[in-house]
Amino acid sequence: MSPPINDMTAYIVELTAIDKSSLPFDGGERFNRLIFARSPYLLQHAQNRVDWYEWGEAAFAKACSENLPILLSIGYATCHWCHVMAHESFEDFDVAALLNRHFVCIKVDREERPDIDDFYMTVSQLLTGSGGWPLNIFMAPDKRPFMAVTYLPKRKRDGMSGLMELLANIAAIWKQKPDMIEKNCREIMAELNTLKKNSFAVNNPDISSISERAMHQLSKLYDPINGGFGSSPKFPMPIYLHWLILKGDEDNGEPLEMALHTLRKMRGGGIWDQLGGGVHRYSVDPEWLAPHFEKMLYDQAMLALVLLEAFQATADPFFSGMADEIFTFAHRELLSTDGAFCSALDADSEGVEGKFYVWDKSEIAECLGAGSELFCRYFDLSEDGNFEGSNILNTPVAFGDFCLRSGLNPGETRQLLDRARSTLFDLRESRIRPLRDDKIITSWNGLMIAALARAGIVCEKPDYLERAARVATFLLTSLRRKDGRLLRSYLNIPSEIPAFLEDYAFLTFGLLELYEATLDTKWLDNCSMLVENMLQLFRDPLTGEFILTGLDAEQMPARVSSDHDGVTPSAFSVTAEILLRMAWICERPELAEYARSAVTGVQQELERNPLNHLGSLQILAMLESEPVIATCSGGTESPELAGFLRVLKRHTIPNLAIRREFSQEQATVSICANMTCHPAVTTPEQLASLLFREGLCPEKSRNSCLD
Numbered sequence: 001m002s003p004p005i006n007d008m009t010a011y012i013v014e015l016t017a018i019d020k021s022s023l024p025f026d027g028g029e030r031f032n033r034l035i036f037a038r039s040p041y042l043l044q045h046a047q048n049r050v051d052w053y054e055w056g057e058a059a060f061a062k063a064c065s066e067n068l069p070i071l072l073s074i075g076y077a078t079c080h081w082c083h084v085m086a087h088e089s090f091e092d093f094d095v096a097a098l099l100n101r102h103f104v105c106i107k108v109d110r111e112e113r114p115d116i117d118d119f120y121m122t123v124s125q126l127l128t129g130s131g132g133w134p135l136n137i138f139m140a141p142d143k144r145p146f147m148a149v150t151y152l153p154k155r156k157r158d159g160m161s162g163l164m165e166l167l168a169n170i171a172a173i174w175k176q177k178p179d180m181i182e183k184n185c186r187e188i189m190a191e192l193n194t195l196k197k198n199s200f201a202v203n204n205p206d207i208s209s210i211s212e213r214a215m216h217q218l219s220k221l222y223d224p225i226n227g228g229f230g231s232s233p234k235f236p237m238p239i240y241l242h243w244l245i246l247k248g249d250e251d252n253g254e255p256l257e258m259a260l261h262t263l264r265k266m267r268g269g270g271i272w273d274q275l276g277g278g279v280h281r282y283s284v285d286p287e288w289l290a291p292h293f294e295k296m297l298y299d300q301a302m303l304a305l306v307l308l309e310a311f312q313a314t315a316d317p318f319f320s321g322m323a324d325e326i327f328t329f330a331h332r333e334l335l336s337t338d339g340a341f342c343s344a345l346d347a348d349s350e351g352v353e354g355k356f357y358v359w360d361k362s363e364i365a366e367c368l369g370a371g372s373e374l375f376c377r378y379f380d381l382s383e384d385g386n387f388e389g390s391n392i393l394n395t396p397v398a399f400g401d402f403c404l405r406s407g408l409n410p411g412e413t414r415q416l417l418d419r420a421r422s423t424l425f426d427l428r429e430s431r432i433r434p435l436r437d438d439k440i441i442t443s444w445n446g447l448m449i450a451a452l453a454r455a456g457i458v459c460e461k462p463d464y465l466e467r468a469a470r471v472a473t474f475l476l477t478s479l480r481r482k483d484g485r486l487l488r489s490y491l492n493i494p495s496e497i498p499a500f501l502e503d504y505a506f507l508t509f510g511l512l513e514l515y516e517a518t519l520d521t522k523w524l525d526n527c528s529m530l531v532e533n534m535l536q537l538f539r540d541p542l543t544g545e546f547i548l549t550g551l552d553a554e555q556m557p558a559r560v561s562s563d564h565d566g567v568t569p570s571a572f573s574v575t576a577e578i579l580l581r582m583a584w585i586c587e588r589p590e591l592a593e594y595a596r597s598a599v600t601g602v603q604q605e606l607e608r609n610p611l612n613h614l615g616s617l618q619i620l621a622m623l624e625s626e627p628v629i630a631t632c633s634g635g636t637e638s639p640e641l642a643g644f645l646r647v648l649k650r651h652t653i654p655n656l657a658i659r660r661e662f663s664q665e666q667a668t669v670s671i672c673a674n675m676t677c678h679p680a681v682t683t684p685e686q687l688a689s690l691l692f693r694e695g696l697c698p699e700k701s702r703n704s705c706l707d
Contacts, residue, residue, distance in 0.1 A: 008044070008346065008435040015043045026051070038491050039109040040437050041077035045086060049096030052107045055116060063104040063141035069174050069181075070141060071099060074108045074117050075134040077437040078294045078346040080353050081151045082134045089154045089163050098164065102171035110135075111343055111441055112489055114500055115549045119556040124148035126191060138170055139185075143557045146184035192558045205603050207621050214610035214617065215247065215255065221611075226287050227262030233292070235282040236266060238302040239565045243614045245309045246652065256313060263310055267322055270392035273357065274379060275425045276333070277325030279303050281347075289394055290387050293347035293354040293434075297334055298568050300326045301447035308454050312652050320459050327455065327464065330448065336440060338490070339474045341448050343441050346434035356434050358390035359424075367427055368420050374413070375420045378402055440490040442479055442503040445471055447568070449510030457517035457649045468514050475507060476526060485552075486533070498553045501538045501546060502571035504530055508578045516658045517649070519632060519641055524585070524660070531582055534575065535594065544597045546572055563602050564612040572598050573615030580619065584627040584657035596623055622655055626675065628696060631659040633680070634667030643684035644669045650688075653696050671696075 020036060027035045027046065033053055034046040045052055053059035055072075063070050073090075075082035089095040099105050110117035110133065117135070123145045124131040131150065138147040147170070149161075156162035173180055218240060221229040228234045241259040248256025266272055269288025271280050279299055280291035304326045310319040334341045349356040361381050365372040376382070378399075381391040395402075403410045449468045456465035479487045479494055486499035486507070508530045515523035537550040547559060548571060563572045576598035583591035599616040606613045606620075630648055634641050644667070648658065668680035669687055673694050681687050691697040 007350070007432050008348070009433060012040050012043055012435065015046055034107060038495070039077070039112055039439065040435065040491075041075060041079075041082075041109040041111075042107050044077060044083075045090060045107055048086065048090040049093055049100075050090045050105050051096075051100045052105050055106050055108050055113065059104050059106050060141055060143070066104075068102065068104050068141070069170060070137075070139045070143075071103045071105045072108065072116075072120065072137040072139060073105070073134055074110050074120065074137070076109055076111050076344070077435060077439075078296070078344040079133045080292065080294070080347045081132070083348055085134050085151050089152075092154060095154060095163060095167070098167045098171070102167065102174070104141075111437070111439060112495065112497055114502065115554075115556060118548060119558070119560060120145060120148070122192065122195075122560045123188065124150070126188065126195070140181065144185040144189055146181050146188065189558060192560050195560055205606050205620065207617065207624065210606060210610045210617060211247075211621070214243075214614065217611050218244065218258070219254075222258055223286060224261075227258075227265035228283075228286075228288065231286045233282045233284050234286055234288065235567065236271070236279060236299065236303055238299075238306045239569055239614055240611070241306045242309060243618065245306065245313055246618070246654070248313060259306070260310055260314065260319075263307065263319065263322065264398075267318075268395040268398065270387070270394040272394075273329065274393035274395065275421055275428060276329055278329035278333075279326070287396075290392060291354075293357055295329075295333075295345040296567075297330070297341050297343050297441070297444045298447055300330050300334075301444065301451045302568060304451040305447075305454065308451070308458050309652055312458060312650065320455075323451075323455055323459070327452065327467075331467070333436070336438060338440065338478070340440045340445050340471045340490070342436055343439045343444060344437045346437075349432050349434040354387070354392075356428070356431055358385075358387060358392055360385070360390060364391075364424065367423060371416055371420050374408075375417060377406075378417060438491055440474075440479075442475055442486060442488060442499050443506040443568075445475055446503070446506030446508070446510040449475075449507070450513040453510065453513040453517040454649070457645055460646060465514070465517055468510070468517075472507075472511060472514060472523065472526075484529075484533070486530070498550055500550070500571070501534070501548045501575060502568070504534045504538070505571050505574040505578060506568075508534075509574055512578060512581055517645065519645065519658070519660045521660055527578070527582060528586065531579065531591070538575075539594070539597075545601060546575055546598045563599075563616070564605070564609075565615050569615040570602075570613070572602065573613075573619055576616070576619040577622075580622055581657055584629065584655075585659055592623065595619065625655050626673075627655045627657045628653055629657050629659060629672040631661055631670045631672075632667070633661040633663045633665070633669070635664055636662070638667040640667035640683070644687055647684045647687045647691070651697055653691070 015035065023031065023035065027033050031046050032048060032051050034042045037043055037054055042054065059070070108116050120137045121131045121135060123137065124135055127148045134151060136149050137145050139145040149166070152163040152166065153160055154163055156165060218229065223229065229237055229240060241262060244255040244259040266279070266288050269283065271283045271288045271291040273280065278295050281294040281296055281299060282292050284290050284292060304323045307319045307323040311323070330341060333345065336342050347353045359381065361376060361383050364376060364381060368375055378395060379393045380386065380396050385391045400410065403413050449471050452464045452468035455461060456468065479490055481487065486503055487494045488497040488499050488503060489495045508527050511523045511527045515521070515527065537552060538546050540547060549555060563570050565573065576595040579591045579595035579598065583589055583595065599619050602613050602616040606617060610617055632641050632644055648656065666682055668682050670680040671678050671690055671694070673696060678690060681690060688697070
């Protein structure tokens with residue numbers, strides 16, 4: 001039976017509310033076993049005809065006892081192509097009959113179990129050279145894979161293989177040629193183990209040379225007209241933008257301008273929600289016009305951090321304004337009643353991708369009346385549409401240029417457009433909304449804590465600091481077991497899944513940012529506690545290397561960790577960063593050595609493909625540099641301390657570490673940099689002058705340093 005597609009949110013709410021105590025263990029006639037799951041993604045498949053299992057002992061026991069191959073299908077609740085494959089195949093009688101007869105079928109939410117996704121995605125990339133979701137793995141009952149595919153239609157079409165034909169072939173080979181399957185399994189596992197050994201070959205990379213090569217590669221990928229990197233699909237790539245902003249200096253402004261141009265072009269494109277704020281997942285075209293309409297929490301947090309860095313580098317309120325729009329969107333649409341942020345909004349509503357976001361010109365004319373003509377010109381709307389017969393709001397011409405070309409008064413025009421946007425936003429709110437995946441994921445919330453904390457101090461917005469503190473308090477109280485073990489996610493109640501390295505690392509990163517924005521040492525104390533947990537749970541006592549899954553948790557068939565940056569930074573590079581920062585703040589040099597070991601495994605691959613490891617490249621550069629230590633002293637309620645923090649955070653100071661000392665004396669801050677410790681200063685103005693003299697405030701920003 002197919003789930004209703006007109007309102008997926010209402011459907012998930014309906015399934016969640018069902019009294020399941022009277023249902024048989026297999027879900028009965030109406031459902032399969034996924035009806036007992038808590039993940040919205042798994043619940044979406046609870047009425048599939050396929051006899052799905054959750055990942056667990058029951059599925060593997062059945063596969064072993066009946067000698068059946070396993071189909072492992074991995075996706076997530078807001079994945080458009082997961083929906084497509086579900087409707088085409090997993091709800092189909094013929095596909096389900098074939099699967100239920102010849103396979104044991106397991107569904108996994110990649111956001112709940114990144115360890116499973118990480119391992120089998122590595123398999124997919126090894127076998128096919130690519131990956132994506134839905135990720136479908138065929139494997140033996142002992143979890144060893146022998147084949148990987150992503151989306152397939154039910155029947156062969158347009159040059160794509162069909163799922164029905166593939167399933168029939170695998171079922172026949174499993175019975176008739178088991179030696180072929182076993183050979184595939186052995187060879188794949190051997191290759192995975194070889195990858196692991198090679199990744200930890202010791203090397204001494206030339207950081208300067210690799211940085212130059214990375215810059216050259218980014219320059220070749222860069223689109224000087226539209227901004228961004230490559231052609232299509234085009235992702236925001238905040239990790240690239242972060243690195244470029246840090247590389248921008250007095251001698252070479254090109255990296256910074258590449259990042260700023262990209263951000264401006266994204267803000268004008270359809271990838272940016274022109275009514276509600278926030279960024280969609282990626283654009284399917286080079287011009288940022290037509291997005292894949294998902295909105296992910298991690299994208300919002302990562303882009304907000306980059307925008308704040310752009311604001312620090314330029315003092316241009318355009319970039320802080322974009323960050324504000326992200327925070328407004330996230331607070332309005334992703335904040336849960338529990339006080340933390342939900343994971344994502346779906347691309348689809350009413351079974352159609354983007355339907356919530358697109359417009360007919362006639363609809364806008366009816367809504368706005370006389371003001372519609374100007375609105376449609378500015379937002380590039382036409383009768384024929386710019387996206388499958390409808391219109392995606394975008395602004396191909398910058399506002400100032402638009403007013404100049406049209407002979408319009410900017411102030412009056414801005415007011416008119418803002419009123420029109422507000423009217424259309426209210427109208428859009430009456431539409432059937434995309435599904436919100438209400439899972440609260442520890443790591444992604446850690447990134448948002450970091451973004452809010454940095455915005456709070458950089459943009460002087462105390463309410464952002466309060467929001468960050470509320471999220472941090474929720475995670476530290478509601479996402480931990482009684483023994484203190486951090487948990488991966490929360491949906492009405494905490495999950496039973498132990499947190500992974502990325503959860504510990506990203507949350508600690510967020511708490512460090514919150515500490516450096518407030519000087520409240522309770523956040524630093526929690527960082528120290530989490531760091532000790534990380535060293536116990538994720539550092540192999542024999543090799544010293546860090547691993548993604550805790551030593552106390554279920555392990556995959558081989559330890560192959562994805563140590564490259566993706567849409568979020570590598571957990572290893574973030575682990576190294578927080579260990580190094582904690583070494584500087586807490587005067588614990590052994591943590592710096594642990595930081596080095598966290599990125600040891602990337603050094604050989606860094607030589608081959610630096611763009612996949614910019615986070616680790618940055619850490620290796622930091623390890624070769626001296627920190628800038630700012631020690632703030634004063635009473636708990638000293639208002640001067642907030643002034644010192646604003647000066648310290650007004651611009652990005654590489655390798656900055658802020659220490660806190662309590663004193664009843666006058667508030668001061670002392671700076672140790674360039675192998676010199678300077679006398680303490682007592683005013684923010686004195687601090688700004690000192691930073692400028694020491695070259696910690698760039699020449700081009702002298703006025704804002706000293707204002």
